[in-house]
Amino acid sequence: MAFIKDGKRIVDLRSDTVTQPTPEMREAMFNAEVGDDVFGDDPTVNRLEAMAAERMGKEAALFVASGTMGNLVALLTHCQRGHEAILGDQSHTFLNEAGGAAALGGIHPRMVKNQPDGTLLLPDIQAAIRDENVHHPRTRLVCLENTHNYCFGTPLRAEYTQAVGELAHSHGLKLHIDGARIFNAAVALCVDVKELAAPADSIQFCLSKGLGAPVGSLLCGARAFIYEARRNRKMVGGGMRQAGVLAAAGIVSLTKMVDRLAQDHANARRLMQGIAEIPGLVVEPVHTNLVFFRFAPEVKMSEAEFVQALEQRDVRLLSLGPRRFRVVTHCWIDADDIESALDAMREVMRKA
Numbered sequence: 001m002a003f004i005k006d007g008k009r010i011v012d013l014r015s016d017t018v019t020q021p022t023p024e025m026r027e028a029m030f031n032a033e034v035g036d037d038v039f040g041d042d043p044t045v046n047r048l049e050a051m052a053a054e055r056m057g058k059e060a061a062l063f064v065a066s067g068t069m070g071n072l073v074a075l076l077t078h079c080q081r082g083h084e085a086i087l088g089d090q091s092h093t094f095l096n097e098a099g100g101a102a103a104l105g106g107i108h109p110r111m112v113k114n115q116p117d118g119t120l121l122l123p124d125i126q127a128a129i130r131d132e133n134v135h136h137p138r139t140r141l142v143c144l145e146n147t148h149n150y151c152f153g154t155p156l157r158a159e160y161t162q163a164v165g166e167l168a169h170s171h172g173l174k175l176h177i178d179g180a181r182i183f184n185a186a187v188a189l190c191v192d193v194k195e196l197a198a199p200a201d202s203i204q205f206c207l208s209k210g211l212g213a214p215v216g217s218l219l220c221g222a223r224a225f226i227y228e229a230r231r232n233r234k235m236v237g238g239g240m241r242q243a244g245v246l247a248a249a250g251i252v253s254l255t256k257m258v259d260r261l262a263q264d265h266a267n268a269r270r271l272m273q274g275i276a277e278i279p280g281l282v283v284e285p286v287h288t289n290l291v292f293f294r295f296a297p298e299v300k301m302s303e304a305e306f307v308q309a310l311e312q313r314d315v316r317l318l319s320l321g322p323r324r325f326r327v328v329t330h331c332w333i334d335a336d337d338i339e340s341a342l343d344a345m346r347e348v349m350r351k352a
């Protein structure tokens, strides 16, 4: 599969969210059996939810429009107004979800520093948990992100998540995992995704990233939790009707797109090796499908000039500024695309 624009092949490395539905997904969407999902009548959504719950080792699951909605509904379900949720300072939920939990749920975010490997140190979590005191919000929830987007796509190990779960539960708190790319973590660590999800009271994962579906995420947890989450999904306008058209693509994601993530990881490693050899670029170690690099101090070119020069060579990437970039491999990128991207970067940097 390749992106073709005006007869030219485009290497779009901005994100794994740019993936388009595969021919098999389009076929499944076309043929999907549907019903009104708000009445619980959509057999395809029901099937996807059952599959997702089974894959995560949870009792139940809820199909939501996006990762942002999955995290928001999870926080709204675990917390009441005035409760506090512990979040990594580099977490997507804190940085990039429009402050929804605070704006819509009155949930107070408590920042804990993310380590470069995406973890929160256990003593830091412990120190952030509030004592019972009339002056304080009540801590209710700890959130982790796996893989960790802004911490170089690092997967969090099951033993670490287990330790955070034990700490949270020993204080009567819940653990939520933003598992937007949890299958990348499972593939990279060679473990069953259930092991990564087991310590969590809730986990959301995205179909619309490396798994290639056009839309959707699943929030998974205990049956009683998902019952309440369904009400909160309705409250935020996420009750979709004949959503089986979308869920059908998600079923293909879960059945056909998980194991191939290993190819994306191999392509990301090849990108890292290639970038490491380009004078003027400094690349971070790669763990999954996200590759981060930056300009060396001597480079005078601006980020915008670099992005534009690559765009002119049909290669797209994201500037994270200052002097930092991200490239992401996915199912619409093959080994030839990686070499084309590296050729383009070499040429641009020769002129820098």
Ligand SMILES: Cc1ncc(COP(=O)(O)O)c(C=O)c1O
Residues within 6 Å of the ligand: 017, 065, 066, 067, 068, 069, 092, 093, 145, 147, 148, 149, 178, 180, 181, 206, 208, 217
């Ligand atoms: C780690 C993480 N969580 C949540 C999201 C939000 O997903 P969505 O874009 O589907 O709302 C993203 C999106 O990139 C993400 O990277």
